[in-house]
Amino acid sequence: MNEIHHTRRYHQPVSPFWWLRRxxxxxxxxxxxxxxxxxxxxxFLLVLVxxxxxxxxxxxxxxxxxxxxxxxxxxxxxxxFILLHAITWFHLTPQAIALRVRSRRIARIWIVASLYxxxxxxxxxxxxxxxx
Amino acid sequence: xxxxxxxxxxxLLFSVGGMLAALLIPILLLLLGVLIPLGWIxxxxxxxxxxxxxxxxxxxxxxxxxxxxLFHTAHRLRFILCDGLQMTHRSLAITKICYGGGTxxxxxxxxxxxxx
Numbered sequence: 001m002n003e004i005h006h007t008r009r010y011h012q013p014v015s016p017f018w019w020l021r022r023x024x025x026x027x028x029x030x031x032x033x034x035x036x037x038x039x040x041x042x043x044f045l046l047v048l049v050x051x052x053x054x055x056x057x058x059x060x061x062x063x064x065x066x067x068x069x070x071x072x073x074x075x076x077x078x079x080x081f082i083l084l085h086a087i088t089w090f091h092l093t094p095q096a097i098a099l100r101v102r103s104r105r106i107a108r109i110w111i112v113a114s115l116y117x118x119x120x121x122x123x124x125x126x127x128x129x130x131x132x
Numbered sequence: 133x134x135x136x137x138x139x140x141x142x143x144l145l146f147s148v149g150g151m152l153a154a155l156l157i158p159i160l161l162l163l164l165g166v167l168i169p170l171g172w173i174x175x176x177x178x179x180x181x182x183x184x185x186x187x188x189x190x191x192x193x194x195x196x197x198x199x200x201x202l203f204h205t206a207h208r209l210r211f212i213l214c215d216g217l218q219m220t221h222r223s224l225a226i227t228k229i230c231y232g233g234g235t236x237x238x239x240x241x242x243x244x245x246x247x248x
Contacts, residue, residue: 075165
């Protein structure tokens with residue numbers, strides 16, 4: 001029997017909720033969602049910039065609005081999502097970049113440690129600028 | 133012949149934006165979004181904030197920060213929708229909407245920063 005086989009690529013159907021199946025998948029999904037909270041921070045920052053441009057009264061008004069429990073809660077949730085982004089990002093960086101010194105590859109731990117040190121230094125500098 | 137795509141460039145924006153977000157947003161959000169509004173830390177003086185935001189270098193740095201972090205979000209959102217929620221068949225439309233949103237947000241950021 002001569003049969004013509006039409007070769008079609010087979011795609012195994014995957015549920016849209018595949019990320020609920022395992023804890024590691026869920027953490028991955030939560031990390032991906034951090035992007036939305038990053039955009040929220042940019043919006044928050046631009047509203048602040050816009051309020052500063054509109055005068056001192058609007059700046060005070062912005063600070064009062066930001067103290068609203070709903071916005072506070074959103075900011076606290078965003079903080080934890082972005083913290084998850086930061087920590088996973090630092091630990092993944094050595095997989096994305098291979099730094100070499102005299103053709104020898106720098107150990108992962110040094111890349112991660114230097115990122116944490118940069119993080120600490122930048123956070124300290126930012127806090128110092130804002131609070132002084 | 134290999135086809136030229138903008139994929140590597142979008143991954144570059146994603147990476148730089150992700151690094152900036154990881155290094156800077158936690159402290160900025162903690163101070164500006166949580167502790168200062170709660171009154172635990174006194175808010176910065178208005179005249180100092182205004183003077184800082186009117187400095188051209190600060191404006192350029194803030195614009196760069198906004199553009200890169202927005203494109204980071206756009207890129208990640210694209211893969212959340214395409215792969216995460218299994219909408220691969222709509223990938224072209226999703227890509228256009230995500231990067232289009234990033235572009236509109238960047239232009240808006242530029243406009244807001246110029247007006248201060």
